[in-house]
Amino acid sequence: MDNIAGQNKGGRLAVNITVLILVLLWLLPTVGLFVSSFRDRDQISNSGWWQAPLAVDLNFRTRIATEPVREENGSFILEGNVFADPGLRDRFPDGEGVVAAYGTRAVDPAEFAAGEVSDLRAGGTVVIERDGTYRIVTPEAIDRGPTLYFEARTPPRFTLANYQTVLFADGMDRAFINTLTVAIPATIIPILIAAFAAYALAWMDFPGRGLLIAAVVGLLVVPLQLALVPLLSLHTSVGIGQSFLGIWLAHTGFGLPLAVYLLRNYMVGLPRDIIEGAKVDGATDFQIFVRIILPLSFPALASFAIFQFLWTWNDLLVAKVFLPSGAASQVMTVKIADDLLGSRGGDWGILATAAFVSIAVPLLVFFTMQRYLVRGLLAGSVK
Amino acid sequence: MSPVLQGILTILIGVGGCVGYFYFSNMILDKVIFPARGPKAGHNINRANQVRPWLFLFPALFALGLYLAYPVVGSFWRSLFDRSGANFIGLGNYVDLFGESAFRTAVFNNLLWVLVVPAMATFFGLLIAQLTDRLSWGNIAKSLIFMPMAISFVGASLIWKFVYSANPDIGIINALRTSAGMVALDPLQVRFWNNFFLMFILIWIQTGFAMVILSAALRGIPEETIEAAIIDGANPFQVFFKIKVPQIMGTIVVVWTTITILVLKVFDIVYTMTGGNFGTHILPSYMMTYMFRDDGRATAVAFVIMLLVLPVMVWNIRQARQEMR
Numbered sequence: 155m156d157n158i159a160g161q162n163k164g165g166r167l168a169v170n171i172t173v174l175i176l177v178l179l180w181l182l183p184t185v186g187l188f189v190s191s192f193r194d195r196d197q198i199s200n201s202g203w204w205q206a207p208l209a210v211d212l213n214f215r216t217r218i219a220t221e222p223v224r225e226e227n228g229s230f231i232l233e234g235n236v237f238a239d240p241g242l243r244d245r246f247p248d249g250e251g252v253v254a255a256y257g258t259r260a261v262d263p264a265e266f267a268a269g270e271v272s273d274l275r276a277g278g279t280v281v282i283e284r285d286g287t288y289r290i291v292t293p294e295a296i297d298r299g300p301t302l303y304f305e306a307r308t309p310p311r312f313t314l315a316n317y318q319t320v321l322f323a324d325g326m327d328r329a330f331i332n333t334l335t336v337a338i339p340a341t342i343i344p345i346l347i348a349a350f351a352a353y354a355l356a357w358m359d360f361p362g363r364g365l366l367i368a369a370v371v372g373l374l375v376v377p378l379q380l381a382l383v384p385l386l387s388l389h390t391s392v393g394i395g396q397s398f399l400g401i402w403l404a405h406t407g408f409g410l411p412l413a414v415y416l417l418r419n420y421m422v423g424l425p426r427d428i429i430e431g432a433k434v435d436g437a438t439d440f441q442i443f444v445r446i447i448l449p450l451s452f453p454a455l456a457s458f459a460i461f462q463f464l465w466t467w468n469d470l471l472v473a474k475v476f477l478p479s480g481a482a483s484q485v486m487t488v489k490i491a492d493d494l495l496g497s498r499g500g501d502w503g504i505l506a507t508a509a510f511v512s513i514a515v516p517l518l519v520f521f522t523m524q525r526y527l528v529r530g531l532l533a534g535s536v537k
Numbered sequence: 538m539s540p541v542l543q544g545i546l547t548i549l550i551g552v553g554g555c556v557g558y559f560y561f562s563n564m565i566l567d568k569v570i571f572p573a574r575g576p577k578a579g580h581n582i583n584r585a586n587q588v589r590p591w592l593f594l595f596p597a598l599f600a601l602g603l604y605l606a607y608p609v610v611g612s613f614w615r616s617l618f619d620r621s622g623a624n625f626i627g628l629g630n631y632v633d634l635f636g637e638s639a640f641r642t643a644v645f646n647n648l649l650w651v652l653v654v655p656a657m658a659t660f661f662g663l664l665i666a667q668l669t670d671r672l673s674w675g676n677i678a679k680s681l682i683f684m685p686m687a688i689s690f691v692g693a694s695l696i697w698k699f700v701y702s703a704n705p706d707i708g709i710i711n712a713l714r715t716s717a718g719m720v721a722l723d724p725l726q727v728r729f730w731n732n733f734f735l736m737f738i739l740i741w742i743q744t745g746f747a748m749v750i751l752s753a754a755l756r757g758i759p760e761e762t763i764e765a766a767i768i769d770g771a772n773p774f775q776v777f778f779k780i781k782v783p784q785i786m787g788t789i790v791v792v793w794t795t796i797t798i799l800v801l802k803v804f805d806i807v808y809t810m811t812g813g814n815f816g817t818h819i820l821p822s823y824m825m826t827y828m829f830r831d832d833g834r835a836t837a838v839a840f841v842i843m844l845l846v847l848p849v850m851v852w853n854i855r856q857a858r859q860e861m862r
Binding site for chain 2: 346438
């Protein structure tokens, strides 16, 4: 009853439509990427992804064979069907199609409408009918068949070829494993370190506790950019250099403020009775932590783990700085941003597929564990 | 050794090391240094309990100090030296930077980002949170709008490259333009406005975050206040702007500042979309042009970012301290 426009039927409809438009606006770009990743290069460059289910006009070329030639009234005649070209068999498997236009020059492959007779450069005339049959009339016998270009309507085609290229030929498989190698240790290691610290900040009394909590809140917003140069030179001077070990340590350090902050906020809310009861029964802090706090904090631990995993998986900056730039240790974000966008800048199918491969795992994590993600966000922000 | 094996080993060493450290350090404290027996047992237990918090805190404090606190000082110190790092030049790097027109453009653009992105993301987030509140399919709608949060900035940039492409057969914007009879153009090369096209990518990502938190805040508003307002004859807009928004103002500010902090860190979008060309540099991307080439300049740019973050940091700390009281 308290919705902005929820009091009457019209208002309700307006709300529904507005939300629908917003959802579509938010979803469309991703859908476009997903659809494009299943289309081949020709289809992508000839029609938008929103036309993917429709047929497209594509250009083809065919080299006319000089046999069988027929002589008639002093002219030489070549006849046949362009769709019978063995080189086009994978596009027109049953040897049939519809020609919309044709041409004799590569620069203008659709110069003439189907059925219109045109002149050949070497002399003579040519025509291609709508069904693909051609007829070439030349005053003399020719020893090299002319190359003809034609535009034909081709049915929509979806292919997994892009995925094959990206996953097996483009080094993306290596990058995928590298990303996983970076993300998993960088997610697991900070959790325990942070959990112990969070327990101390939540349930132990010592001078300077308030100051430390304030410091953690402050460090939460320190821009990463500050850390890059000093830490890289530190890593180099102690012999870690640019390596996986270096990036694990860096991610651990950068993830700790959020981990400590989230976990402390959660642990403070645990019931005091349980902890004091355990103390009265003679449990040490270490036992309380391992047996009681850690299991009870599982939702908060899961929230942080998801955050840290998404963050390390999606990170570009830290990977660019702390990992060597060779293909052997490239993660997917670096591979896409530095490698594919440069070398395959125009190959939209490959780009779409690479992007989709890189966002597939985060999306999976997102949709299966959304509950924990939302809970973590709320614990971290609404206080 | 292959990185995968190295990774597994690191997990084992990291987790095992952590557990081992905490277990043995506690044991040594209780059994060796301050044993809870003998004539001074009680005294020893108290002493041990004074030391213990620091045992628990040490690894985290060490890592935080080394990886976040030290760099603030270290970066500032490095920015006072020239490219080679050998000659002290005071504020020379900063003076040079402010002399570069590209740097001033980056500062200006960054201020635009800081003003526009948090405002728009919060606005859209609040709008969607309110509209979906009582909708039967509201949760599905929210889930779909929240989804871009999981996508990397690089992935999101690629997604939007398809939207913005100058080729009307790829970019949907130019397809609409050409079908309306206009000339196709590259939105990313339109000076000044291209900044906003880039910002929209981040707004697209962050709206879900704002929506989730504001939606929870809206649900937390006591029903009575709303009912009372409706009985007093308030229309839906008055209920929203005069009853609901004031009650969640605190949360709106938190969302706003959180996104502001993020905006000051994100370099990926500019880097992937334009590489800083066509007047789109912001400070984080501008810093990367100096990274690996001139550490003095790079750290100086980073420190300027830090100065921009400082007010938010101070405000955050004050909020946190107020809550604890």
